[in-house]
Amino acid sequence: MQTSVRERLCAMADEKYREFHSGLVPGKERILGVRLPNMRKLAKEFAKEDARSFLKEYQENVDPKELFYEEQMLEGLVIGYAKLELGERFGYLRSFVPKIDNWGVCDCSCATYKFMEQAREESWEFLMGYLKSRAEFEIRFALVSMLDHFITEEYKDRIFQAVESVHHDGYYVKMAAAWLVSVLYVKFPNETEAFLQKNTLDDFTHNKSIQKIRESYRVSKEDKERLNTMKRGRKA
Structure with a gap:
């Protein structure tokens, strides 16, 4: 699954946007340059199709150090968009949050967690x-x-x-x-x-x-x- 996800992200990548966004996220070198609206669209697709399989892959079988910025963000967005029970969602967050290492992934992911309002x-x-x-x-x-x-x-x-x-x-x-x-x-x-x-x-x-x-x-x-x-x- 990771290979196919990365291929789709690479297909969406914009080199000029990568150069621009890299300057906004200090210390994060592995950035493809995918714009946020495209990230949200892809995350909603994975959240609807099979969120649990996606999250299992990224939380159990993938080395966080090998992830691109966009892959890291995708995990956080899927947790927000997927239809999950509250306890299950907290479980995924317990695995995800310690891996956050930049403000972009943090802030964009947090914005999707509207379940907190319920x-x-x-x-x-x-x-x-x-x-x-x-x-x-x-x-x-x-x-x-x-x-x-x-x-x-x-x-x-x-x-x-x-x-x-x-x-x-x-x-x-x-x-x-x-x-x-x-x-x-x-x-x-x-x-x-x-x-x-x-x-x-x-x-x-x-x-x-x-x-x-x-x-x-x-x-x-x-x-x-x-x-x-x-x-x-x-x-x-």
Whole structure:
């Protein structure tokens, strides 16, 4: 199966896109250059035909180090698109998540996990385990999943607590946390501003959160100016 999957991906590859996307995913050399819409279309096809056989092949019989970027992403997308029971899906994720080694595979996969919105409490508990990890992209997986599927009145306070509980120096963890806070601000500006006034985030994440909020077209000029005064390390 792996050979036929790779052949189909190679047929979709675009050299110019490969060169462009390689610059966006540092450290990932094995990239074919398949555009995301084509990746999603192929993943939905495998998810519909025989998701379990596909996932069994990639999780039990393939060396992750030999995979191309697109093959790695395809595994994550199929987990999201396939019709699976919740426990079975979590089982596949337990095998997949530790193999994530870049933001592209992490973020694109997380966006497909809409099943979490139908089982938020169980999914939240599942994510908490990764929040305690020491692996950079396991933590990012949890944070980006929250960003995609848990920005609600019920979960906002839990997200604030979760973000503060993370203590990891990884760049992709800090940027995910900042991104998460910025999305919370758009939905819950008053509560998020109160959080920014008093939190235990490191200075980089705190300031990046404000920067990302100020980059949003959904935030007023007045709010952006006020938030800018809340950055840490500002000269008097």
